Amino acid sequence: MKNVFKILILLFSISIFGQENEISFLKYEDLEKKIENQEAKLTVVNFWSTTCAPCVKELPEFMEVNEKYKSNPDFKMLLVSLDRPKDIERVKKFIKEKNLTAEVVILDDIKRMNTWIPRFEENWSGEIPVTIFYQNHQKIVFHNGEMSLNQLEEHVTKYLQ
Amino acid sequence: MSQNTYNNLIHFNMKNIKTMLLVLISFCISGIVSAQNTVRKGYEIGDVATDFKLKNVDGKMVSLSDFKKAKGFIVVFTCNSCPYAIKYQDRIIELDKRYKNLGYPVIAIQPNDPAAQPKDSFEMMQKRAEEKDFTFPYLIDEGQKIHPQYGATKTPHIFILKKENGKNIVKYIGAIDNNYENPNDVSEYYAQDALNSLLKDEDIKTSRTAAIGCTIKYKK
Numbered sequence: 001m002k003n004v005f006k007i008l009i010l011l012f013s014i015s016i017f018g019q020e021n022e023i024s025f026l027k028y029e030d031l032e033k034k035i036e037n038q039e040a041k042l043t044v045v046n047f048w049s050t051t052c053a054p055c056v057k058e059l060p061e062f063m064e065v066n067e068k069y070k071s072n073p074d075f076k077m078l079l080v081s082l083d084r085p086k087d088i089e090r091v092k093k094f095i096k097e098k099n100l101t102a103e104v105v106i107l108d109d110i111k112r113m114n115t116w117i118p119r120f121e122e123n124w125s126g127e128i129p130v131t132i133f134y135q136n137h138q139k140i141v142f143h144n145g146e147m148s149l150n151q152l153e154e155h156v157t158k159y160l161q
Numbered sequence: 162m163s164q165n166t167y168n169n170l171i172h173f174n175m176k177n178i179k180t181m182l183l184v185l186i187s188f189c190i191s192g193i194v195s196a197q198n199t200v201r202k203g204y205e206i207g208d209v210a211t212d213f214k215l216k217n218v219d220g221k222m223v224s225l226s227d228f229k230k231a232k233g234f235i236v237v238f239t240c241n242s243c244p245y246a247i248k249y250q251d252r253i254i255e256l257d258k259r260y261k262n263l264g265y266p267v268i269a270i271q272p273n274d275p276a277a278q279p280k281d282s283f284e285m286m287q288k289r290a291e292e293k294d295f296t297f298p299y300l301i302d303e304g305q306k307i308h309p310q311y312g313a314t315k316t317p318h319i320f321i322l323k324k325e326n327g328k329n330i331v332k333y334i335g336a337i338d339n340n341y342e343n344p345n346d347v348s349e350y351y352a353q354d355a356l357n358s359l360l361k362d363e364d365i366k367t368s369r370t371a372a373i374g375c376t377i378k379y380k381k
Contacts, residue, residue, distance in 0.1 A: 051244045053278075054376060082373050084342060111339050111348060117371035123201040125335070127315035127376040144314075145376060 023092065025085055025108040028116035034105070036137055040076035042159045043134040044152075047107075049082045050094045054146045055129040059098060061149040065156055066102045074160055077102035082128065084110070135159045203312010206368045210236070210322050210329040213307045215270065215300035216283070218290040223298045225268070225322075225329055232264030233323040233332070233359065235352070238302075238313040240271045241289045242280035243375035246316040248341045250293055253317070256337070257297045260356055265321070267297040272308035272316065277378035308377060315374030321355050332359060335370030 026034065035043060046062060048055035062077065069075040079100065083091050085108050095104055109116060117126050121142045124130060133141040133155055141155060204210060212225045225234060237253055239246045257267035275282040283301050290299045302308050311320055312334070321333035332355060339349035351370045358365045 049373075052375060054378075110342055111346070113372045114336065114339060114349070114351075114367075114370045117373070124371060125201075125314050125318065126371045126373045128373060129376075 023081075023088065023095075024105045026105050028107065028109045028112060028119070031080065031105065031107055031116075032119070035078070035134060038076050038078075038134070038137070039073070041074040041136055042156065043076045043078060043137075044156065045078045045080060045132045045134065047080045047082060047128050047130045047132075049128060050087065050090055051083070052128050056098075058129060058146050059100065061147075061152065063099065063101055064149060065152050069156060069160070070101065072160070075156070079104045081106045133159055201312065203310065203314075204320070204331045204334065206331055206334065208331045210320065210331050211307070211310050212329070213300075215302060215307065217298045217300050218283075218287045218295075223268070223300055228266060230264070231266055231324065233321065234329065235260060235265055235267045235356070236311070236320040236322060237267055237269045238272050238308055238311070238316055238318040238320075238377075239269050240273050240278070240281045240316045240375075241285050242273065242278050243316045245341050245372075245374045249317050249337055252337055252344055254293065254296055256352060256356075259353075261296070263356075263360055265356055265359070269295070269297055269299045270302050270307065270313075271299065272302045272305065272313055273378040274305060274380045276380040281378070305377075305379065313377065315376055317374060319352060321352065321359070323359055333365055333368050336372035339370075339372070341372065 024030075035045060044062075046055075046059075048059065050056065059079075062079075066077045070077070079102050081091055081104055083106060085106060088106070091104065091106065094100070107116075113126060117124050120132060121130075121139075124142070124144065127144065129146060131141075131143040131147055131152075132139055133143075140159060143151075143155075210225075214222050214224045217223045225231075228234070235256055239249070239253065241247075253267055253269065261267070271281055271286055273281040275285075279285070286299055286301060289295075313320070317337065319333070319335065319337060320331060322329040323332050324330075333352065335351060337352045338344075338347040339351065340347045349367075351367055355365045355368065
């Protein structure tokens with residue numbers, strides 16, 4: 001009986017802990033499926049890394065927009081981290097410190113960059129940050145480089161209509 | 162219909178037309194912006210690469226035309242500050258050691274504006290070149306005029322050129338290999354394969370590759 005309790009407590013704590021800190025590691029195909037399966041009308045996918053200064057700089061503004069629209073079922077923001085899986089603790093710490101409220105996944109597919117980069121966008125050489133907008137699962141904007149708060153909001157309001 | 166109402170109607174229509182025009186114009190502009198972001202600028206395979214005269218860490222100016230005996234070049238846009246570029250430093254030295262004697266020396270160019278990234282100042286470049294004992298020129302793209310012509314958008318970004326009839330022809334653009342993180346777990350040696358093909362006068366199987374890197378930094 002004691003053991004059962006212990007297990008229950010353990011399971012309970014894992015589920016709470018897990019919810020707060022859960023970050024999925026995805027291969028390209030899983031990420032593609034995840035984007036395709038979004039129910040939102042507009043999905044904003046941002047590629048970033050904790051080691052990328054311009055990415056880190058623009059994320060607070062992305063959060064401003066996410067906070068504004070996240071309750072809207074038509075809107076979804078997905079932050080695709082290109083950090084190495086072994087840097088998971090750093091990513092978690094970063095999420096907490098910067099209060100990232102959008103979903104974060106780690107694209108764990110280093111050796112196949114030359115496969116998945118062109119599949120996201122033919123003319124993308126691999127520089128980050130990059131932001132891609134999908135409207136009803138169709139890629140509508142590929143934005144290479146930093147995005148200002150104004151640009152981001154303009155795109156979101158335009159494509160949410 | 163009174164004249165007044167009629168005027169109002171015209172006025173209203175004019176307003177509508179103005180609004181429509183504005184919407185149309187902004188739509189066009191936004192279209193151009195998205196297009197600008199997706200259209201690739203710079204060289205395609207087969208283009209003639211420009212020569213340059215850029216300052217090396219030893220203070221001397223370096224041009225491709227200085228290398229009379231070279232069969233071609235491995236032009237690497239790299240820097241001190243980018244984690245991806247740092248991961249490739251040793252592999253760039255290896256490339257130079259292996260291919261310089263075969264006619265393809267490495268020419269490294271630092272494209273970032275030091276005003277935007279102080280770690281990439283000329284002095285810091287000198288320091289890095291000394292620490293790592295670079296066997297190749299490490300040039301600064303002062304004024305940032307050269308890398309946009311090549312179409313370099315990130316570090317590291319490599320361009321392999323071959324001399325043909327006195328011109329430097331672009332033969333390969335992209336990554337060095339397919340694992341920035343671990344040189345012992347590479348399964349695709351893009352740059353070496355391209356160089357080996359050039360040396361054997363064979364077609365390059367993969368002449369363009371993509372890999373994650375750091376955007377080139379500009380002062381705003």
